Amino acid sequence: MTQPNAARGQDSVAGQEAAAAVLIEIGRLMNELCEIVEAETALVRSGRLTAAAEVASRKGELARLFMNCVARLRAGAPDLKPMPKLLEQLRRQHEQFRAALQINLTVLTTARAVSEGILRGVANELARRSTVQTYGASGRPHAPSRRTGPPIALSRSL
Numbered sequence: 001m002t003q004p005n006a007a008r009g010q011d012s013v014a015g016q017e018a019a020a021a022v023l024i025e026i027g028r029l030m031n032e033l034c035e036i037v038e039a040e041t042a043l044v045r046s047g048r049l050t051a052a053a054e055v056a057s058r059k060g061e062l063a064r065l066f067m068n069c070v071a072r073l074r075a076g077a078p079d080l081k082p083m084p085k086l087l088e089q090l091r092r093q094h095e096q097f098r099a100a101l102q103i104n105l106t107v108l109t110t111a112r113a114v115s116e117g118i119l120r121g122v123a124n125e126l127a128r129r130s131t132v133q134t135y136g137a138s139g140r141p142h143a144p145s146r147r148t149g150p151p152i153a154l155s156r157s158l
Helices: 014-047 049-076 084-130
Strands: none
Touching: 014 049, 014 084
8 A cells, every 4th residue: 555645754755756856866976976986995095094084984974865865765766667768877877886886895905904914013023022032941932922012002093
């Protein structure tokens, strides 16, 4: 049974024109998100992590708006079959966006792995340097304790 538009809530989409407007807004947001993701990818690749963090906040805001539009469309979308050109254009945009996101995810994952490796190396080197080099009764050096040296504290925010 179909509910009247008033019962669906103020955020739902009613009618083909409203659905088309939401689809156009989704396309605009997807384009802007794609640009932001590509900019973030370029910044991370060049090692400008502080600038990338600033771009990431805008990316989160756009993603929230994008998801709100999608939820509005799902909540009250009429049959979208009369809009094949608009839907096909959105599908192509989505494929481009997905490819940009995949590259972005790969770059971010690589940057995180590299930074964690560097931190582990620094922590191990600090622990090695703070360990006193002594010899045992057999004349061989003692193996360093795993608990030597103070722990390293770091901030996960960029």
